[in-house]
Amino acid sequence: MISVVIPVYNEEKNLPLLMDRLESALRTLGRSHEIIFVDDGSRDRSLEIMESFAGRNGVRVVELTRNYGQHSAIMSGFSIVRGSIVVTLDADLQNPPEEIPGLVRAMEEGDYEVVGSVRQMRLDPLYRRIPSRIVNVMTRRITGVRMTDWGCMLRAYRREVVDRMVESEEYATFIPALATLYAKRMTEIPVTHSERHGGVSNYNLGKLLSLQFDLLTSFSEFPLKVLLYLGTALALGGVSLAAMLVVMRLLYGPEWGGYGVFTLFAILFFFVGGLFFALGIMGQYVGRIYHEVRKRPRFTIRRVHGG
Ligand code: UDP
Numbered sequence: 001m002i003s004v005v006i007p008v009y010n011e012e013k014n015l016p017l018l019m020d021r022l023e024s025a026l027r028t029l030g031r032s033h034e035i036i037f038v039d040d041g042s043r044d045r046s047l048e049i050m051e052s053f054a055g056r057n058g059v060r061v062v063e064l065t066r067n068y069g070q071h072s073a074i075m076s077g078f079s080i081v082r083g084s085i086v087v088t089l090d091a092d093l094q095n096p097p098e099e100i101p102g103l104v105r106a107m108e109e110g111d112y113e114v115v116g117s118v119r120q121m122r123l124d125p126l127y128r129r130i131p132s133r134i135v136n137v138m139t140r141r142i143t144g145v146r147m148t149d150w151g152c153m154l155r156a157y158r159r160e161v162v163d164r165m166v167e168s169e170e171y172a173t174f175i176p177a178l179a180t181l182y183a184k185r186m187t188e189i190p191v192t193h194s195e196r197h198g199g200v201s202n203y204n205l206g207k208l209l210s211l212q213f214d215l216l217t218s219f220s221e222f223p224l225k226v227l228l229y230l231g232t233a234l235a236l237g238g239v240s241l242a243a244m245l246v247v248m249r250l251l252y253g254p255e256w257g258g259y260g261v262f263t264l265f266a267i268l269f270f271f272v273g274g275l276f277f278a279l280g281i282m283g284q285y286v287g288r289i290y291h292e293v294r295k296r297p298r299f300t301i302r303r304v305h306g307g
């Protein structure tokens with residue numbers, strides 16, 4: 001059985017067409033399937049529309065209590081899947097549902113645990129594409145996994161991988177990266193990409209930055225290491241400067257020391273700046289640790305419609 005999980009946040013314009021295309025795509029696959037829509041606290045008529053799909057053709061609708069973000073929404077869908085292969089996809093028709101059979105086929109033929117996808121000819125505006133490119137490069141560095149296109153959510157996962165992702169109770173998650181912890185055999189296939197069918201993107205620069213920080217802090221201690229090296233270098237520099245000042249003062253007398261006052265200020269500001277930078281990064285980690293230790297649920301399901 002194939003499970004399709006779709007996070008939905010204010011997508012009323014896209015849902016009817018999405019449902020039509022999904023159903024025909026899944027029909028060509030000719031396998032038993034279920035579709036799980038997750039309503040991530042939409043404020044438009046999305047929930048109502050999805051409820052009208054519920055029950056027919058194995059559609060279930062997870063209603064969350066508020067907006068938890070795309071990745072938590074997918075995770076809540078993961079927590080109730082029944083299929084052995086789980087496909088995720090966006091609701092805005094940027095990921096064509098017609099690609100699902102290809103993903104499933106690639107997974108089964110190559111016996112893969114995760115099949116990712118690379119968007120050919122991305123049709124997003126430039127201001128959306130550049131941050132994605134940065135995210136892609138950073139993610140590759142952080143996870144050490146050479147996947148080309150991390151942002152594309154059109155992906156297939158084996159059930160075992162999905163179950164393990166649900167078990168790892170991190171609050172801040174980035175699903176494609178999390179999956180790499182639990183899967184050994186991964187591949188990616190090219191898929192087409194379209195413009196958003198209706199509505200506007202739910203991501204802005206702020207949200208993207210926060211997602212990137214989640215990714216960075218939950219998958220690596222790299223920033224902390226940078227701090228350590230930076231701190232060490234600064235401290236060494238400081239010590240040698242101090243030694244130099246003492247020597248110069250001894251050689252050239254008290255006047256020389258007086259002229260050095262402004263240099264000293266400059267140096268001081270430099271160090272204070274470094275310190276604040278360090279504190280900021282530490283603060284990010286501490287904040288995230290605090291978030292995790294509170295152990296609040298990643299999502300709260302209000303109701304599941306349709307069985
Ligand atoms: N989404 C969500 N919760 C959010 C933001 C987005 O469930 O808080 C869903 C959204 O409905 C869509 C998918 O995540 O199905 C991707 O969002 P969007 O298309 O806005 O992002 P972009 O394509 O610009 O990366």
Ligand code: MG
Nearest residue numbers: 090092094196
């Ligand atoms: Mg989109």
